[in-house]
Amino acid sequence: MTDAVIQMHDVTKRFGDKTVLDGLNYSLRKGTVTGLLGKNGSGKTTLLKCALGLQTPQQGTVTVFEQPALQLTGEAKARLAYVPQEISLYPWMKVRQIIAYTRAFYPRWNDTLIARLISEWELGAEERVGTLSTGQMQKLSIMLALGHKPDLLVLDEPVAGLDPDARRKFLATLLDIALSGERTVLFSTHITSDLERVADQVAVLRRGKIVYDDELSQLKDSVKRIRISVNGALPADLQDLPGLLICDRDGSSAVFSVQNFSADLPDQLRSQWRAEVAVEDLNLEEIFLELHHQLQDDSQHELEVADAR
């Protein structure tokens, strides 16, 4: 009945005394391309692994295709693909051999797509896996994940090792999937510009919880930076503005960002404070920074979590 491909409810994952996921709730909607955004060490990898049943949380429930993530049937597993951050493939195999090997595990396989990607991504079929560069390994690994036309594709930092050209080609492949409308992609990244192009949804992980999950355009529409200047002293109730993120003030002017911007807010501020008001649009990178700036004391938590996996 639900259109959620992955559902995580109250998931807590600890490594020793470090809590990485802290009562996290998340649901991944079918047919979307979702970017999972978070600082280094915020627990993105742990989230993805828990989401697919590759790690067992201490608490909470996870379902994939409405099945418990830890007891997926073979049929369900054949519908998903996961590309981890650290790729390990048999180094002694040739590219064409590892393709044939992977192909044998799946009931459906798209030979045409693979042939096309091999030539587009300039991978030599006769090259040994062990001799490939990091970027080439990443391409190969993504290609192997696409071969069985997964309904759900999960990628952990897929573009980190790719050059701009390969990145574009990879993003184009994601768009092909998006155009199908039926298939779902979830990828983690800290490179916001890639996300801006292909993702329609964005989920932000911070302090072990999903703190934002909505359309990317919605995020850009709702987080804005505002500059005001007044005649005389700044209003005292500036600090109480709902949704205020950061605020810098200097004499009779201030610059601040809000996370629940609405079109009538500037007018409201003009009449409330008799202020001159200017609104600035923020791109995703700036929004990401504003959202994180707010909680400086986060850094302690995130340092502890870093590489706990």
Added chain:
Amino acid sequence: MSPRLLFQIHPSSGLPIYRQLMDQVRTLIAAGRIAADEMLPSVRQIAEDLQINPMTVSKAYSLLERDGVLERVRGQGMKVATVTTAQPSVRQRQQSLKPLLEQLAAEAYQLNLTRDQVLAALNPLLKDLK
């Protein structure tokens, strides 16, 4: 016409991509580069050519349809709405003046002018109006 020739998208701009598309469609129509009743490229074509998410394109098209800028042609896609000669309402026309007036009000406030002083300065400029 090729989407690459029609649109210029900046994914890293603060303006959401769907808004960039909406603005550019409006500008293209205003500039006469796409005429009334002319078909626009399909969602798929735009997404593929500009390498952006198809949902984003759909969103822009739907909002333009809601605003009466575009019309959906069943089974074919979107076309530029047939031109209506009716003049926009007074309210709509006032609305387009608003940003300028806001600026005027803010500047006047900064200059410590009174309401009457501003109106007195403005009045002679409006002498050609009815």
